[in-house]
Amino acid sequence: MIITPHLLAGAAIGSQTDNYWLAAVLALISHFILDVIPHAEYDIPALKRKIKGRRKLFFDLAKIGVDFSLGFLMIIFLTKNYTDVSYILTGMFFGILPDIFSFLGFVFNSRFLKTLYKYHNALHIFRNKHVPKWIKYASQIAVVLAAIWVIK
Secondary structure (H helix, E strand, C coil), rough: CHHHHHHHHHHHHHCCCCCCHHHHHHHHHHHHHHHHHHCCCCCCCCCCCCCCHHHHHHHHHHHHHHHHHHHHHHHHHHHCCCCCCCHHHHHHHHHHHHHHHHHHHHHHHHHHHHHHHHHHCCCCCCCCCCCCCCHHHHHHHHHHHHHHHHCC
């Protein structure tokens, strides 16, 4: 799943609790549950070192940056009337933590991070299965809409 639904799902979880630990644990679990659901993802071949070139790496990083920024801006807009967003930020952070570890695993050559990436990647059980594209996109739209409804 792309970053925006994970950010919004984590933020939605954080918006419903006043406990940092609970927000963190539930948002982290939500990430793995959402990754099991069939979903579309954009390719980042340069970051995964499948292809070389600074220009291609720039485009991979730009995709991630735009995706993150979209989700973050949506959360800012949705929470503008909240007096305390600390639980929301906690949920948001832990909702994307596995993807942060994956990103760091691409950047640094760490056995620990590679192990986490393999586990995280294994949860994408529908990646090589034929699932209609509309289902892959609909699942992400449903997550985003549900999170917006919970946060609002």
